[in-house]
Amino acid sequence: MAKKNVNEMSFLDHLEDLRWHLIRATIAILIAGAVAFIFSNFIFDTIIFGPKRMSFPTYKWLCNMSQLIGIDTTFCLDEFPFRIQNRTMAGQFSAHIWTSIYAGLVIAFPYVIYQFWKFLSPGLHETERRYSKGFIVISTLLFFLGVLFGYYIVTPLSINFLGTYSVSSEISNEIDISSYISLVRSSALASGIIFELPIIIYFLTKIGLVTPEILKKYRKFALVIVLILSAIITPPDIASQVIVAIPILVLYQVSIYISRIVVKNQKKKEKRDVTSS
Structure with a gap:
């Protein structure tokens, strides 16, 4: 059966279309999760429990930096003064299942964002659909950068502070x-979502909910929100909060430029439409 034109689709047709995109995305996550479930030794021993070991790259770097400037820190310990335990009958099995599902979400993210774009693209102009590959690549890149930032920066800072407190x-x-x-x-997923800020601002600008002027006007409030957010997801020390806040502020500034470009392109299109009519 041929797919209906977007202008001919009813509200229920749109819901049906969305349902199938969600089903495909869910299947991809479950397949990737099954792969993660099989490779549980690597997922847990190398990735999950990596930041618990003092041999983790972040601790080595911070230890070298602290020794260079002559400061004693907990980044140079032989091991953390805590151990991880399981206190419920199904605790390890539950951890295995849910960790595999979340790992599947991370692995399948490019396909999930592709399905999201496939749902939105019929409502866009032909020139806008040409940038679909760029959208998928940039969204995926930002998400993975955020996950890596959360894993290598936020997670070890949090574990080091809370584990030695x-x-x-x-x-x-x-x-x-x-x-x-x-x-x-x-830490990893929250950072991945936060790094999607430019993409979120792009769509909010497209539908008219956000403008560059609004973003610049509330930049000071955004700074306060960023610092509060940094305080929530990091240990309560200034250095950690600044480390987390810097990339978020950079992303916010990039979002302003993206919003400005979107508004500029929309004005050009409106001008062409008026001229052609």
Whole structure:
């Protein structure tokens, strides 16, 4: 059966189309998750528990930097003063399943964003659809950069601070596996979503909800929000918050330029339409 033209589709037709795109994206995530489930040793021992070891690249770099400037830090410890444990019967199995699903989401992200674009593209002009490959590549690149930033920067900073924090020598840190994995997962995925800010601003500008003037007007408020966000996802020390805040502020500035370009192109199109009519 031939696919209907977007202008001929009813609301229910659009919902049906969206349903199939979501089904395809879900299947891709589950397939990628199944692959991650099979390679659980690599996923857990190398990736998930990597930031728990002092041999992790971030700790080595920060340790060398602290020694260079003559500062004693916890980045140069032999090992973290905590151990990870499982306290529920199905804890490890549940961690295996959910970690595989989230890993599947990360692996299948290019295809998921492709399905998202396929759903939106029929409503766009021909010239806009030409940039679909660029959109998918840029979205994927930003997401993976964000995940890497969260994994190599946010996660080790959080683990180093929280794993070495102690209010009394009488208390030993025995971290539940779900709590540890949740920290790694939320740090990586939250950073990946935050790095999609330019793409989000692009679409918000396209539908008229955001303009460059609005972004510039509320830049000071955005700075405060970024600092609050940095304080939430990082340890409560200034250095960590600044490290996290810098790329977000850069992305916000890039978003302003993107919004300006979108508005400029829309004005040019409107001008051509008026001239041709």
